[in-house]
Amino acid sequence: VAELGRFSLAVALALAVYGLLAAIVGARRRRPLLVDSARTAAYSLFAAVIAANAAMLVAILTDDFEVGYVAQNSSRATPTFFKVLSLWSADEGSLLLWNLILSGFVAAVAWRWRRQRPGILPWAMATMYGVSIFYLVLVLGPTTPFATLAEVPADGRGPLPLLQNHPLMAAHPPFLYLGYIGFTVPFAFAIGALISKNLSDQWVTLTRRWALAAWWFLTIGLLLGALWSYGVLGWGGYWAWDPVENGALLPWLMATAFIHTAMLQERRGMLKVWNASLVVGAFALVTFGSFLTRGSILSSVHAFARSAVGPMYLGFLVVVLVGGFGLIATSELRSRGRLDSALSREAFFVGNNLALVALTLIVLVGTIFPLFVEAVSDRQVTVGGPYFRQTTAPLMLLLLFLMGLGPVLPWRRGRAERVGRRVALPAGAGAATVVVLALAGVRNVAAAAAFGLAAFVIAANAGELVRSLRAFARAAGRTAHAVLPSAVARNRRFYGGLSAHLGLAVLAVGVTWSSSFAQQTQVSIRQGEKADFAGFTLEYEGLERVREPHRTVLVTDLRVTRDDRDAGRATPSLNLYPNASEPIGTPSIKIGWFKDLYTTVVRVQDGGRRATFRFFLNPGVTWLWVGGGVLVLAGLVAAWPRRGPVQRGAVQAAQGPELVEVA
Amino acid sequence: MRPAGGASRRATFMLALVGVAIAGALGYMALVDPRPPVTFRERVDAVASTLKCPVCENLSVADSPSEPARRMRATVASKLREGKSPQEIRAHFVSDFGESVLLSPKPEGVNLVVWAVPVVLAVGGCVAVLLVVRRWVRAGTREGPSPVGRETDGDEAVAGRTSLLQRTKR
Numbered sequence: 001v002a003e004l005g006r007f008s009l010a011v012a013l014a015l016a017v018y019g020l021l022a023a024i025v026g027a028r029r030r031r032p033l034l035v036d037s038a039r040t041a042a043y044s045l046f047a048a049v050i051a052a053n054a055a056m057l058v059a060i061l062t063d064d065f066e067v068g069y070v071a072q073n074s075s076r077a078t079p080t081f082f083k084v085l086s087l088w089s090a091d092e093g094s095l096l097l098w099n100l101i102l103s104g105f106v107a108a109v110a111w112r113w114r115r116q117r118p119g120i121l122p123w124a125m126a127t128m129y130g131v132s133i134f135y136l137v138l139v140l141g142p143t144t145p146f147a148t149l150a151e152v153p154a155d156g157r158g159p160l161p162l163l164q165n166h167p168l169m170a171a172h173p174p175f176l177y178l179g180y181i182g183f184t185v186p187f188a189f190a191i192g193a194l195i196s197k198n199l200s201d202q203w204v205t206l207t208r209r210w211a212l213a214a215w216w217f218l219t220i221g222l223l224l225g226a227l228w229s230y231g232v233l234g235w236g237g238y239w240a241w242d243p244v245e246n247g248a249l250l251p252w253l254m255a256t257a258f259i260h261t262a263m264l265q266e267r268r269g270m271l272k273v274w275n276a277s278l279v280v281g282a283f284a285l286v287t288f289g290s291f292l293t294r295g296s297i298l299s300s301v302h303a304f305a306r307s308a309v310g311p312m313y314l315g316f317l318v319v320v321l322v323g324g325f326g327l328i329a330t331s332e333l334r335s336r337g338r339l340d341s342a343l344s345r346e347a348f349f350v351g352n353n354l355a356l357v358a359l360t361l362i363v364l365v366g367t368i369f370p371l372f373v374e375a376v377s378d379r380q381v382t383v384g385g386p387y388f389r390q391t392t393a394p395l396m397l398l399l400l401f402l403m404g405l406g407p408v409l410p411w412r413r414g415r416a417e418r419v420g421r422r423v424a425l426p427a428g429a430g431a432a433t434v435v436v437l438a439l440a441g442v443r444n445v446a447a448a449a450a451f452g453l454a455a456f457v458i459a460a461n462a463g464e465l466v467r468s469l470r471a472f473a474r475a476a477g478r479t480a481h482a483v484l485p486s487a488v489a490r491n492r493r494f495y496g497g498l499s500a501h502l503g504l505a506v507l508a509v510g511v512t513w514s515s516s517f518a519q520q521t522q523v524s525i526r527q528g529e530k531a532d533f534a535g536f537t538l539e540y541e542g543l544e545r546v547r548e549p550h551r552t553v554l555v556t557d558l559r560v561t562r563d564d565r566d567a568g569r570a571t572p573s574l575n576l577y578p579n580a581s582e583p584i585g586t587p588s589i590k591i592g593w594f595k596d597l598y599t600t601v602v603r604v605q606d607g608g609r610r611a612t613f614r615f616f617l618n619p620g621v622t623w624l625w626v627g628g629g630v631l632v633l634a635g636l637v638a639a640w641p642r643r644g645p646v647q648r649g650a651v652q653a654a655q656g657p658e659l660v661e662v663a
Numbered sequence: 664m665r666p667a668g669g670a671s672r673r674a675t676f677m678l679a680l681v682g683v684a685i686a687g688a689l690g691y692m693a694l695v696d697p698r699p700p701v702t703f704r705e706r707v708d709a710v711a712s713t714l715k716c717p718v719c720e721n722l723s724v725a726d727s728p729s730e731p732a733r734r735m736r737a738t739v740a741s742k743l744r745e746g747k748s749p750q751e752i753r754a755h756f757v758s759d760f761g762e763s764v765l766l767s768p769k770p771e772g773v774n775l776v777v778w779a780v781p782v783v784l785a786v787g788g789c790v791a792v793l794l795v796v797r798r799w800v801r802a803g804t805r806e807g808p809s810p811v812g813r814e815t816d817g818d819e820a821v822a823g824r825t826s827l828l829q830r831t832k833r
Contacts, residue, residue, distance in 0.1 A: 235726045242721035337799040338806065347796045354792050358784040369768070369777045376773065382715045383777060384766030385723060391781035424677040431684040438688035445693050452685065520725075521704070522733075585728060602728055614728060 002067050005055035005146040012048035012103065013136040015041050019106075020129035027122035027196070035122045042103070042110035042125070045132065049103040053087065053096050056145060060086050065156050068147045069093060075158035075579075077550040081167070082159060088173050089163045092145035097173065098290065099135050101181045106132060109185060118206060123192030124185075131184055134316050142308035158550065161577040161584045166232040168224060176221030176248060180286045182214025183251060186258070187283035187324075190276050194327040204265050204275060211262065211279075212639035215255040219635060222248055223628040234572075234585040234600040236520060236616035238624070239511075241388040246367045247289035250360055254282035257356040260349050263493075265335075267411070268346065272335040273328060274353070280324030285360070287317050292367075341413040348406040352399060359395045363388065389515075393446060400453040400508060403501045404430075404460040426463060430456030447516040450508060457505035461498045468494070488637065496638025500631055507627030513620025522602070524612040534617040536597060537561045538570065543608030552576045554583070556601045556611055560590065572601040572613065595619040707740045710749045714739075714756055715766050723766055 019041040026034030056069070060083050065071040073093065074086045088097040106128045113121050139145055163169050189203040225245065230238035239245060258278040264270045291313040339346055366383045373381050408422045434452035442448055466480070472487040473480040488495045523531040530539045539559045546553040558570040570590060574583040590597040598616035605611065701709075708725045714735060716727035724732045724739070735756070742752045756764045768774040 235722055235728055237726060240721045240726075244720075336802065337795065338802040339796060339799040340803045342796050342800050347800075350796060351792045354788040358781075358788040361784055362781045365777060365780045370763075372776075373768075373773055379773075380761055380763040381768040381774060382721075382763045382766055383768060384715060384721050386713055387767040387777070390767070395785060420675060420678060424673075424681075427678060427681040431681040431688075434685050434688040438691050443692050445689050448689060448692060520708075600728060602733070 001055050001059045002146040002148050005052050008048045008051035009140055012045055015045040016129045016132040020126050023122045023126035038125055039110045042106040046103045046107035049099050053100045066148050066152045068149050069145050071153050071156045073159050075156040078158050085170055086159050089159045092143045095139045096145055101177050102132055105181055120192035120196050120198050123195045124188040127188035127191045157579050161580040165584055168228040172224040172228050175217050179214050179218025179221045183282050183286050185210040186279045190279045194331050199333055201265050204262050208262050216635040216639050218252050220632055234587040236598050241385045243367050244292050246363050247292035250285040251282045253356050253360040257353045261353050264349055270335055272333050276328050284320045343414040345409045345411050348402055352402045355395050355399050362391050400457055404457040407464050408460050426456045426459035429459040444516050447512050450512040454505040454509045461501040465498050493638050496634045499634035503627045503630030503634055506623050510620045510624030514618050517619050519617040522614045526610045533615045554604055570599040572599045574601055593622055596621050710739045710752055711736050713766055715764050
């Protein structure tokens with residue numbers, strides 16, 4: 001099976017090299033057949049990478065411990081579900097998954113443009129093959145997922161305990177990867193446009209929906225990561241500002257900037273250079289993020305040089321940055337900036353973009369600063385949560401403000417009186433929120449400002465939703481309720497955008513609330529004893545031992561009462577894995593609309609007669625998930641592929657004279 | 664601002680009122696009513712949340728459930744009881760574990776870079792936006808109103824109305 005895997009990867013590499021060369025030669029010498037063979041090679045490439053992944057899956061499922069990766073990351077006792085997850089639970093395997101998704105995107109692009117072939121397609125395909133070659137070489141040389149062991153062990157070591165502790169691990173990496181790798185498509189088309197000296201806005205029009213889809217997947221990936229951190233890691237929080245998390249946030253911020261300014265380029269032909277730079281930057285950050293997820297590289301610069309992976313990534317990153325920005329700088333891509341008024345949505349898009357890019361750079365600098373210090377001196381510093389919270393909070397508040405004001409402004413030119421009238425109610429809602437909080441005894445200025453701004457954003461965006469629905473209803477002579485589906489179907493970006501702002505505002509409420517007003521305590525109590533915490537009384541009733549094939553679970557049982565009324569049970573547990581020295585805790589969370597009672601068990605003593613617990617009261621976390629859910633649905637509304645007659649205009653715009661007809 | 668009717672004067676008045684209310688409420692929070700006295704546990708957490716748990720990826724001593732973090736919290740508590748200041752306690756941990764125990768780098772020497780970057784970016788970004796928008800608006804006024812694009816007004820409600828009308832015509 002290992003040979004089959006290696007062979008498939010070698011075939012895939014050959015196909016990618018062929019695709020790259022055929023696309024370039026075909027585009028230069030104008031050989032449509034060659035270009036088309038480069039396009040269809042994508043299907044074979046996808047098939048070959050599927051075969052490689054399938055080979056690994058078979059090796060894992062059949063307990064083929066001759067394959068080193070299987071011996072390291074799976075075991076006979078591992079449940080089948082977690083065996084499948086072992087496919088991407090370590091470096092080498094996750095690179096296989098990366099290649100799978102990447103070749104899937106190449107094939108999807110080939111399929112999407114099987115009938116109309118925009119002129120930049122060959123160059124875009126060539127770029128995607130180039131990226132593919134890099135990631136295929138990574139799994140063929142420096143990392144070797146299919147390396148075999150000379151001495152076959154009787155049993156494998158099993159996956160890392162943390163990764164086999166929760167089913168969420170099944171969904172988080174694939175979504176994150178779909179998001180990461182999705183940015184390859186806009187990047188490839190931008191590069192394709194630059195290389196073929198196509199200075200039109202075609203690449204933006206063609207890949208807008210791909211960028212939105214990538215943004216959407218990355219949003220889900222980030223939310224699932226937060227959910228995993230909260231529900232599994234047991235430290236009471238959901239975001240720790242650690243390098244890997246930051247690595248996923250960075251392209252998300254860039255992509256958010258791009259999906260706004262892409263509209264400016266489409267509508268007004270502005271910011272061409274800026275948009276190309278954003279896409280190159282987002283792809284470079286994806287490369288950086290992919291690099292960060294390869295093990296603990298950021299823990300020390302010295303770990304970096306130990307394998308060939310680090311230098312290879314660095315080289316690729318340099319190629320992307322120098323190549324991408326070099327192409328932009330030497331191209332004749334220029335656009336004149338002009339605005340009809342500072343009081344326009346365009347002007348506010350410029351503002352939100354600079355805020356988002358500044359935020360990206362701050363998080364980036366903070367993330368790599370420890371490496372930089374270690375490289376220039378022998379000191380070691382940490383840049384952690386407190387730093388990021390302090391430095392990003394002002395910009396996040398600014399973004400909330402822009403998120404409320406921007407949608408209220410019309411395109412081109414807003415008239416002060418009209419804007420004032422539309423802003424009055426949302427601003428009043430924001431002010432009322434702040435005043436009520438002050439009177440209620442809140443003494444946290446930053447949190448109050450965030451709540452006030454969130455109220456402003458919600459009122460402003462909901463107001464715009466209602467206003468436009470009413471306009472529709474008037475035009476159609478029906479009720480607003482009745483026109484809702486057709487109105488949304490016809491203006492998906494508009495309604496999707498407004499709803500995304502609503503979701504983000506709710507999410508901001510959840511984040512502010514939980515990060516500013518959480519409580520926690522640690523107690524050690526005997527069986528039958530009670531502990532009081534934040535209005536709850538928790539009584540430790542006992543311990544149960546559950547033996548599972550791959551682990552032993554110690555489940556503690558806490559009876560929770562509130563004001564002498566029964567409030568259910570909390571059952572935090574400790575999981576003992578044979579291959580882990582320390583037990584892994586699983587929190588028990590009593591979720592509520594306004595506060596979560598989050599309990600974990602730290603230690604069990606005297607055979608369970610005594611136990612040490614940590615209790616957290618996390619207010620508002622539910623609203624983080626609610627807001628995230630709204631954001632995801634809104635993204636779906638905006639990104640869903642259009643069908644039917646509405647599409648005609650868009651296709652015509654995309655076709656244009658550059659379209660190459662293939663016989 | 665150009666002279667406007669009663670509706671717009673009301674809006675201006677509302678906005679002014681909103682500004683005053685927000686400023687008043689935030690000022691009241693910051694100044695008038697002092698914070699409630701902090702409990703000992705909160706003082707421990709305040710110090711612990713600035714220290715990195717040595718065995719974790721990026722968690723503070725206040726957040727981490729690990730054993731070393733628990734011991735460090737106990738040390739913080741006992742030192743606070745001895746009357747040590749948060750700075751002294753942090754200095755103690757730095758001498759034990761090195762500078763990397765601090766979650767926020769001390770703003771001195773090369774670390775000034777990481778603190779200067781956000782300020783420069785935030786201030787520079789704001790200035791850049793103001794300058795760019797001003798220049799582009801000037802360019803816009805010089806050339807008159809921009810050519811009409813695909814949508815007549817860009818106001819989605821209006822664009823939606825036209826598309827609905829087109830549909831009924833079809």
